[in-house]
Amino acid sequence: MSIQGAQWIKGMVTVHIRGGQPELLVNRALAGGLQLSSIRWTSKGLLEFELSVSDFFRLRTYLKETGCRVHVTARKGLPFLLVKAERRKLFAGGIVLFFAIIFMLSSLVWSVEVQGNVKLTEEQIRAVAKQEGLYPMQWSFRLADADVLSKQLVRKLPGASWVGVEKKGTKVIIQVVEQTVPKHTALNNPRHLVASTDAVVTEIIAEAGRPVVKKNTKVKKGQTLISGTIGGEEHSRTIVAKGTVRGLVWYEFSIASPLTQSVKVYTGEKKTKWFAIIGSRALQVSGYGDNPFAASETIRHEQKAAWRNWSLPIGRMKETVMEMRMEKRTLTEAEAKGIGILQAKADVLIKAGSDAVIRDEIVLHEKAENGKVYMKVLFEVEQSIVKEMPLVQMQGD
Template identity: 70%
Template structure:
């Protein structure tokens, strides 16, 4: 039930007669809003509608010869009717809405976005100096455009500041002034091999390539030299370039023949919570869950009208039952699963641009419900790492 529907009041009805479908079609065509339309196990048609539309339903009942039976009433009008019979309860409700009004007049949170160089603490301090901080009364704040100008004056590195108020939340948006980026100061360097490999590609953007394609290199061996020229014309530069090569990795893989999967049974439990600010109060679904294993999904609804949000609402927690099921794999299937997992680990270790070119199973056996393998992977990857150049000057 949505908040607007709850405010208007909702009536759940069952329709009996020879042509309940005609009644629904005519009512919808006449502008009535019906929802949750369904057939009941008793053969009648059921749906929900607002209190106002319930009284507009009578002409359609007469035209179709149907009868209506109210099975449930919910919403603010019925709540107020019950409250009218209990003075103390009505007084409590009045006090409740007064408190809600007061809470909605407070600033509950101040959010900051768009800043990188300017810290949140600097912006929060500037906002506090202007009276903008959590738990401040909204009516004590200046207009948002005035606040924005004042904050911009207090933040020299901000090119523009915007202030937006959304219910009980205030958002400060900052656009920082652009600064000329200074080039990074790099010291002269060589590019050396990060692992034993066979070079498959070498491209020197700056510096001098000292190895060639299809050449075997050792870890630490210079690939692109940062020293260029000869004799008196020798100079050092920041070596840049791309070098890729074939690297070999040996993996010991253990893959079980039985795998466990999580399956939803379709059974679920629902719990409701009243939300006030950052606090929650459970109002239904008490007691220990009957499910041995479960997962919960939470959805929150905040009360409000259009863009005006109140610091109250409700949260629905759906607890779904899950069971663990086992699946038996063949030795071939377990082998493929193990190889895929090993390749995924290799991608993380060797880099996102790494490519597995070949795989050689050196040894394989099946024992105690598991497949054991020793596998050699041939991977093409970047094989460069930096090595600074150190000049040794004589006396």
């Protein structure tokens, strides 16, 4: 324990010395074994120093010898704190009760979180955990060791290869690793890969099968791209054609983009509500009354109390109700045109596939009337153009 800590437990007093011979008092007290500290002269010409409570009572002998008088100006330490607590029994009892409640709340399991499960349902895992005594509102000291719980859960959960149990404050996390079952590859029938739409081929890679078109070739919908028939006429055989074929495809869109747009604007007026959080419940403590705004948006911010690595089930939540209104914004023809084309591009990519790339756009027609910009736009898109076609093999002799 540090020297300051020991002094705080004993209790320290600060005193002023009046009259007599202050210097002689200090010398005799130190020679007598008293521990005086922070010795100094005040601005009023009084000698000031600190000493422990026990040394204060031993100081009386030296006061009589030197003709000095003593006046206590400050008290600090555990003995004086206990005296105050005795005078304020209700307050001290409240503090003790508060910490007792915090200890009880932190000794409970408030939530059980399940992670890593795919095939096993969360309800199934929670049911097995409850059989082992692991469930919300359970006392932490009643739980078995994490290793024991893990082994029991693995034994009772079909398809689980490992289960980890970790306690973080008032939350318990169950981490599940399921057994990996090899996927059965489906048996495919012989097939061709044909064009899904009219296009110009930009790339063709045959993993299996015979490519029958080349790059920069224009193909029609349904035309064979990679054949599933290989070999000569006498020794031909059919296989499952595999490969990648990309091509340029054209999409024509008619766009009508309005010249006015509704925009959400915050006025700056707001109302704040505070809630006390205990477990999963929220108790409002301020900001009562109805929402005074005709149109508003609510933003919530929650703060949980924590002590070291423990997350306590108590906290507060701030709810801010912000007044807003919708305003009409007038766009220029260029802005409306840009917004319309951007929306059309999104529709093109949805239709063409996630791997599609827009290479070019051409505005074929454009006019503004009746509060809108009307356009006809042609998009040039590079995308996958293959689809499967089952290959029916003709029986020979």
